[in-house]
Amino acid sequence: MAMDEELLTRQMPHSVEAEQAVLGSMLIDERCIPAVIEKLRPEDFYLRQNRDIYETIYSMFSLSETVDPVTVLDKMRLNGVFDENTSRAYILQLMEVTPTAANVGEYMDIVKDKSLLRRIAETAGDLTAMVQEGTAAGQEVLDAAEQRIYAIRQGRASQGLTPLSSVVLDVLDRLEELSKSDSAVPGLSTGLPDVDAAISGLNNSDLILLAARPGMGKTSFALNVLLQVGKFSGKTAVFFSLEMSREQLCMRLISNEAFVDNKKLVTGRLTDEDWDKVALAAAALGRSRILIDDNPSLSVADMNAKCRRVEDLGLVVIDYLQLMQSAGGKQKYAGENRQQVVSDISRALKIMAKELNVPVVCLSQLSRGPESRQDKRPMLSDLRESGAIEQDADIVMFLYRDDYYNEDSESRNLAECIIAKNRHGETRKVELQWLPEYTTFSSIDRTHQEY
Template identity: 30%
Template sequence: MTNKKIGIKKQLPNNFLAERMILNCLIFNSEIIELTVETLPTKAFYFKNHEQIYKAIIFMQRYRLSIDIFSLTTFLQENALLQEIGGITVLIELTNEIPNLLDLEEYIRVVKDKFLRRSLIKFGYKTINISYITNISLEKTLEQLENELLNLTTQTKKVLVPNSAELLNEVFLNLKNQFLKPSLPGLPSGFSELDLLTQGFQKSELIVLAGRPSMGKTALSLNIALNALKISKLPVLFFSLEMAKQQIMYRILATETNISQTRLKTGQLYKNDWIKFNKTIKFLSKLPFFIDDSPNISIQEIRSKIKQVLIEQNQVGLIIIDYLQLIKNINVNSQNRVQELSSITRSLKNLAREFNLPIIALSQLSRNVENRVDQKPILSDLRESGSIEQDSDLVLLIYGNKTNPSNKYSDPIIELIIAKQRNGPTGKIYLNFDKDSNKFVEGIEVMDKNN
């Protein structure tokens, strides 16, 4: 890397008048200081003397000192800051006119806009400079830059704390809409009994789908993804940390065509199969289904890829991660697996809230379940259970130790247990599972295997 860093030569974005008008408003009405401080950091002021005056006003407010032109001048003088801000002339100029408090919000918006633009420019130069440093791994460099950009993005969002009247009005409107047009408040799974108990997968919820290996976790999650896509038409993003995307596609094709994976992979298709296959390909090609099979993916990378799909599609209906224990956590060092997983599950819950959408995370169950006489899984069978159980809003456990006596093909009956639901009842439903086509059917039914 060259020793001379790339510098910023042009004057950065600023608005002298807007900064001055904010200070003017604060001097004339100290009651608005707290509200202004919540919105505008001290570094938002481009001119150093304005920043110093703003800091002084905040300090005086914090210690309940009266604030006017006289007390502010005295405070600055006693703390050897008066000359630093340009003398008493600057303060007099600030108060030459009576401010219009109705315009304060617009002044703040302008100053914050310029501040964020300056921050973005500096971020750009930092990106260039840090890219020359080759003794830091590219992964850490990208993660650092992504976090800084995320912080900038977060600052552009205006978050207001709603009062009870606003919340009640929102509840009333939701109830009214449900009364006029009855529908699931959440994203449908495509299984009516499950949707009846859960009212669909709710926005900002973390849903955990857990089971022992080969119980059909991936297959069920793909069935849910396809059902949600067909019903809601909203994009679905599937993260496959264990299986390649080609394998995922074979499973999806088997589910949609009812042709076994074996015959699909070996090309043993009959004439009718080809007709069904081509029709399915055309249909699936139109669905906004995104599959990422990056191994050892981190939470930061998941967030980044969700944003990419959001930018392209404008919205996302559902995120599915297969599976939880394979997510890489690059922020936790020298900690045990329980602490590491706690950080991951907490981050996934935060992602669900940040993007306001449901996230389904698949999870392994511990071997303890196989050592019991009753092998029906319970919440404590979740591997590294504490954090998963605590952070999740909905926990679905797959139990497949049953067969259908009325089914001559002996397809297993899967018991899907709702072991936890933060905002609803627990319970269970039964699904018939055909391993050849990776298809789940509601109730106890005989599947057509004459393909």
């Protein structure tokens, strides 16, 4: 007998009683079904028979069918999971062992908890197997571990097939949410209405690439977006600065927010009026939800790991792509070309955007291609070192200022945001006002054109 007991204790964690009580509650009182379906997935049930019954109820609920013992048995017969000898008796037994549907919340918590323990055990087993095989490097195992644990935390399977029916329900919920919201664009605002309208805002799981030649205002544009999200969206914005220090960045943000000339801030020659503006700006920035990391040698995996720990993450901004390290550090690509590294990084960034389910804005340098052309406006082919970036990004935007190249340009302090690739709509050009003394962009004031 001791042998049998030992075998049983080696089963994965589960609670037969809790699983039966959840199903019994659903059969006794149809009103508790929505609460259960919101919290439990079919795979949370360990016993095959229980999972079959739950899947049946789940599909009936999705189709708005009446759920009671008779209809469930009928549906099970249709689905081919009905056993003539046992199914009817088992359903009766489920209803008998459940004292009341009032405690369904507690039963659900037990089922969920056991399911969580099983998934952790499964992940631990897989990681141990990876280590024992000895083919993966420690860093790779660590990345896999973080990814799997994060997936468990988010309550979704790291790998798994999702029935279209449940995706349709999610999309319908999202559409309902959008129709109720007042904002004109579905995504987060960039703070520049014309750009928002062109790209439908910054949307979850999008990789947005902002590229330009040096000196065009890439970082300024990114800080505009960062401020907008960090101040007004109610979510946290994270900025990875591989080029500028935290202090330099903060200085730029204060200049941006206070409308105090950047040169004055750098030299510290401020009037009393300037000090007042700076104090107000500092207070506003202090209230904003912005996190900054200025470690210059981060890889995508490091960024991903840091972002996973951020509460209520809304946006990630990276300045800039070509300074990033590949996951394997420098040695991995010693003999290979930089193009391979950049394409690996851009692929990893897109995966990160999907996994964190937030927009990721990544800045990128352009090759010297535009300099040698008559028309110096950037094109997709100028993306430095990689066609893969263009392929992975959902939106590619270029910044171009004519007055940077032509001293006597007619379009003084006018900038063009060229949307060269857009999975959410058309590609076009948006004109912006460039305010050099505050290193910031703003929408063009059109009032004088309307009359």
